Structures are given as C-alpha cells and as structure tokens.
Amino acid sequence: MNPTQINRTLSAAEAACRVSGARLTAKRKNVLAVLLRSQKPLSAYDIVDQYSQDYGEPIPAMSVYRMLDFLANENLAHKLNSENKFLACAHINCSHHHGTPQFLICCSCNKVSEIAIKSDLITALRDTVKEAGFQLQSSQLELDCLCADCAQRSPTCADT
Template identity: 80%
Template structure:
C-alpha cells in the first residue's frame, strides 16, 4: 500500500472510530499503519520491531497486544488464529456492509487475502455445527491454500 493509500485508510479508520465513540490514539494509529504497510500478517513482536524502526522508539509488546485487541474490536484489524498473527482489515475504506471474513493463506509464501462469505453459507455452517451438538463461537474461516504464483512456481519446478 502506498503512502497516499495508507493516509486515506487511516483517515477512514479515524472516522469509523469516531462514529462508534472509540478513540484512535496516535500509537494505535501507528500500529495500524504498520499493519497497512506490511505485505504479510505480523505477530505482535514483528509489530514491536517494525514500530521501533518506523517511529524511532520502543513500544512494549503488552501495549501492542492491547492495541491489536482494540483494532480488532473496531473491525480495523483481524487476528489469524491459526498463525497468531494480525493483518489490517481489507475493507476499512468501504462504505458497504461487510460479510464474514474468510482468509485464504498461502502455505508457501504466507500471502493472505481477505474475502467475504455470503450470509447463507455462514447460516448453513451454523446449522451443521448445531446439528452436530455444538455451538459456533466464531464464523471466521482460515483456509490453507496455495496462491497462483506459488502454484505456477511449483509446476515449473516439477517440470525441470
């Protein structure tokens, strides 16, 4: 994401927080900026390292965890439970209602794409879970995949 897109997204995040009565402090905004500039999901410790490089000062890991919790609560970031890493929401600048997020995670290069799941698919999952005698705690899905670039490389390598 280029500088202009990051700034525009941070502005939309501030507007979203203001609308919900939350406060996007400078440090929270900086943590979100680190996520927005990253090409891959980051652990809290990755964020600590990048934050100190970008902003010239240390930030405690426990503070980063609290900030990430805030960003997730405000739907500005998502936690990938399977990897214990975080990424900025892909829909911060959108004005439409968001679907339930589904994350496609490349097992080779760790690229992650966020897509939305149709409500009827979530209902079908919820019904199947209930029929099995369970209650769905979270409808977030994380699918292990292979991105097109890595798939092409694996075919090229196999042909050699």
Template identity: 50%
Template sequence: MENIFFEITNMKEVSQIIDHAEQHCKEHGSRLTLKRKQVLSGLLQSEKALSAYELVDYCKTVFGENIPAMSVYRILKFLQDEHLVHKLNLANKYVACSHITCDHAHEVAQFLICGQCQRVKEINIGKSMVNQLKHSVEEVGFRLLSPQLEMNCVCKSCISSAA
C-alpha cells in the same frame, strides 16, 4: 529480522486509509492515537499477517518507537474491536481489514493463507453459507463460536514460481 514488509508505492493511499480509520473511531466515540496509527500502518503495509512482536519490531524500525508487546496487544484488541483488523486465531497473528474504507455492510470474512509465502487474502462468504455451516455443526452436537475460517492455500505467485 526477516523482511516482512513490502514497499508501498502510494503512501497517499495508506494515509487516506488511516484518515478514514481515524474518522471511523471518532464516530464511535474512540480515538485513533499515534501509536494505534503506527500499529495499523504496519498491518496495512504488510503482505502477511503479523504477530504483536513483529509489530513491535516494525514500530522500532520505522518510527523509532519502543512500544512494549503488551501495549501492542492492547492496541490490536482496540483495532479489532473497532473492526479495523482481524485476528487469525490459528497463527495468533493480525491483518488489516480489507474493508476499512467501505461504508457498507459486508458478508462474513474468511481468510486464505498461502502455506508457502504466508500471504493472506480476505474474502467474504454469504450469510446463508454460514447459516448452513452453523446448522451442520449443531446437528453433530456442537455450537459454532465464530464463523471465521482460515484456509490453507497456495497463492498464484507461489504456484507460478513452482511451475
């Protein structure tokens, strides 16, 4: 398996994010089970978006857990419904929300995806820009189903490596 994980030097930070996510779930009447924590941990520790099958491999390698792919998909759906992860539709992969520990509302999430190394960065755009986009879409006879954009980019590291 290709090494898709980076080493977290501050495991305390990951633990704090998981604790915050667990509290978030409790406040919404749901539970962040051990397996859900393990899947979320994999996304938090990855620099790249991960597929369900990559998360199956992660859980097996890191935790010695054999979680079936269908279970990982259900876990990802739960995490997505709790606004803890985002699904990148074009790649059919998932990333941890960069705002898990925030207690305030954010703008609409957009994703910059490096076409060379596959790193993902979440940014936000204002609702006025989304409304403008929605209006443009409707003008040509379409209806916007999701304002999420996934943009092909090249990250600074890859630009520097090419220079």
C-alpha cells in the same frame, strides 16, 4: 499499499472510530499503519520491532497486544488464529457492510487475502454445527491455499 492509500485508509479508520465513539490514539494509528504497510500478517513481536524502526521509539509488547485487541474490536484489524498473527482489515475504506471474513493463506509465501463469506453459507455452517450438538463461537475461516504466483512455481505446498 502506497503512502497515499495508507493515509486514506488511516483517515477512514479515524472516521469509523469517531462514529463508534472509540478513540484511535496516535500509537494505535501507528500500529495500524505498520499493519497496512506489511505485505504479510505480523505477530505482536514483529509489530514491536517494526514500530521501533518506523517511529524511532520502543513500544512494549503488552501495549501492542492491547492495541491489536482495540483494532480488532473496531474491525480495523483481524487476528489469524491459526498463526497468532494480525493483519489490517481489507475493507476499512469501504462504506458498505461486509460479511464474515474468510482468509485465504498461501502455504508457500504466507500471502493472505481477505474475502467475505456469503451469509447463506454461514447460516448453513451454523445449522450443521448446531445439529452436531455444538455452538459456533466464531465463523471466521482460515483456509490453507496456494496463491496464483506460487502455484506457477510449485503446484503444491507439500515441501513447506
């Protein structure tokens, strides 16, 4: 994202927080900006390091975890459970509702793309899980993939 897009996205995040009654503090906004500038998902400790570089002040990892929880609860960021890393929501600037997120994760370069799962697929998944005697706790999906760029260089992730 370029600086103009980041500023536009941060403004949209502030507006969304005002609507929900949440408070996007300066530090929360800065953590979101770190995620928006990143080309890949970041761990909390990656964010601590980048925050210090970007803003010239240290920030405790526990504070970053709390801020990430806030951002996730406000649908401004997502946690990739398989990697214990975080990324900014790709739909902050959108004015319409998005479905359940699905993350396509390149097993070669770690690029992540967020897409929405169709609601009928989630319903079918939920029904199948229920038939198996379980309750679905999260319908977020994380799929190991190969992005188009990496597929041109090497057609598999077998060597990663």
